[in-house]
Amino acid sequence: MQPIDYDVLIVGSGIIGATYACALLQGGMRIALVEAKPKSNDKKEEFDLRTYALTRASERIFTNLGVWDKIAAQRISPFREMHVWDAGGEIHFNSTMLNEATLGHIVEQTVIQAALTARLAEFETLTNYRPAKVQTFNLTKDESAMQVHLDNGQSLTTRLLISAEGANSSIRTNAGIPYQIREHGQQAIVATVQTAHPHQQTAWQRFLPTGPLAFLPLSEPQTCSIVWSIDTPLAQRLMTLDKQAFQQALEKAFALKLGTVTDCGQRATFPLQSRHALQYVQPRLALIGDAAHTVLPLAGQGLNLGLLDAAALSEIVLNAHAKRQDFGSYRELRRYERWRKGENLIMLKVMDGFKYLFAKPPLKWARNLGLSLTNTTVPLKQLIIQYAMGLKGDLPRLANINT
Template sequence: MQSVDVAIVGGGMVGLALACGLEGSGLRVAVLEQQAPEALDPQAPPALRVSAINGASEKLLTRLGVWPTILQRASCYHGMEVWDSDSFGRIAFDDNSFGFSHLGYIIENAVIHQALWQQAQQCNDVTLLAPAQMQQVAWGENEAFLTLKDGNMLTARLVVGADGANSWLRQQADIPLTFWDYRHHALVATIRSAEPHGAVARQVFHGDGILAFLPLNDPHLCSIVWSLPPLEAERLQQADEAAFNQALSVAFDMRLGLCQLESERQVFPLTGRYARQFAAHRLALLGDAAHTIHPLAGQGVNLGFMDAAELMHELRRLHAGGKDIGQHLYLRRYERSRKHSAALMLAGMQSFRELFAGQHPAKKLLRDVGLKLADTLPGVKPQLIRQAMGLNDLPDWLR
């Protein structure tokens, strides 16, 4: 039986960030992951799953020592533009106006995952167990007992659930979950546009859909996330290429000219989730295991990285002070901080999504006026930029 201080169940981006962040703290860490990531082909076209990494996550990944590696396949963006189709509502940002060198990066999830995995492999205090599948967990007074499907056993003073939206650990701990169907599916693909994107991230609200174009390194390539009612998403996924290209170009108001599909199309259901507890006796939840949000602001993985930043700092502090890192009493500080941040983000996204849903004339006028005022009133844009860059949600130690 192996004994560790922290067992992280789930070796995705957020779980690995926590593991790397605990290196040198004196805590022994094990990461249990079902499958090790495959080696990346540097010549392969961009993967479909990408994330918009904001300034806060960039600071964390820099501290963890993985940013130079990630940067080799990262696409920087310098502007953002949001508008309501067929109306005057529009807001635009650029980095220069606010004294920033950039607003963020569009990065393939696999690139971030691979960099963190390689970093964790080099950590003396971290053991990567893959493939490892959970069979059973028992919560003891002083430690938790983990049984794997291959018969191996593990004890840990703290178990961290970083095992995704359908978290097995969260279910085993009987932590209630508030969830709601966004009544949208996300269609993702890579698109080639006739006109260059100019390193600007763009998003348009049209009818019942939300369409985001995220700029990649190639000046004519974008990753799209098209949030649509389920039947419409399925129809567009099955449509022939010419029909899809036409529908996409029209929905995007021909902003970048004619658009051509460059990849397969994948569709994912969108569900909002919020765990009633982010911590319990010998357990902490982070990332998608604790919360999932609508991708319209691209904040999902950034929220998860800030969970990891907060928890690694808290565990280091507790361990240095000789405290029991698995006591719920001590984990409450992490829980309060991250529940608050997640609740604010979820509420904000839900309000935004409700406001931009449908074509009711009064609602349309309200959102158009709102966008126009946000674009022109002094003092509003700097706050929105700071929020988008995650600078309002930065743990003190990362500032």
């Protein structure tokens, strides 16, 4: 039998890949991280353009992995209320409904990544290959391991190969795993803005016929991260506007809910797609995070779903490893696929459904009635926000309790 270099080899050291690595390393496994991008030592003082609304479930995952304190030591922005509306209806959520301190936290991508990097540095059983890319991979003759060939000429063997590369996963492509993709004809504009009125630690989202506009509260009381999902031609026109004209367009779209937009930083766009792999696993191979699924950013659930993938798969792998079972076998990996695939598909359909519901003028009466009824039905509101916060559902152990 060929010697095994690593228990698990993870391709992609972004937030999902690094989180998964932390979980396995904490369980005493030998892990390799392969990352194509060179290491960056840049420290950003300004707010990052990419921010995430972390649920309470994600907070618990990071707490149990020894990462949350490192995040909190940098910069986090709790939100205690959520206000969603369109031209004819609205719904309001408050953390006091559930006797919770917060609904979640808005955290910048660079802050989460830095905390994970610091935590990974504390483990001695981690090996980094960076910058490096996987050229090819194949099962060994006895199918007891995967052999992975890097572009630097090295060949490594592992019991389990993980793709955490993101939506354009080369591992998924080379493994021949098909996926469904839906183009929405929209772009998301992201930026950091200053407003005349404080955000009141509230996540604000307005649904427009062209797409939703979210103002997410950051740590400074009059600073928000915006995510404006909008039809591509209009997004392209908005990106050509000078700062003042863009701020005026933003104020109009947001109905001056926080007063005038007094300043706006750099803007960026990314295309909106829904994507779902038809298989999450093969023998000795698994997809997690955006490599397996991407959803619309209507409720900020994309990263949270990926973190639940990482927590669920780590639980299955560590349980099998503790029992001296073959954690890389198709049988064990199918447990992960059955656990997470259905949950992710439901969220993908729900987000696509929201887009359809709010984009179709003929459905306006039904939409407004639904918003109004939900807003006045406290038990239903509580149930919705509990699922959105990660307080209900078939959650992994890392997301459930403090271990």
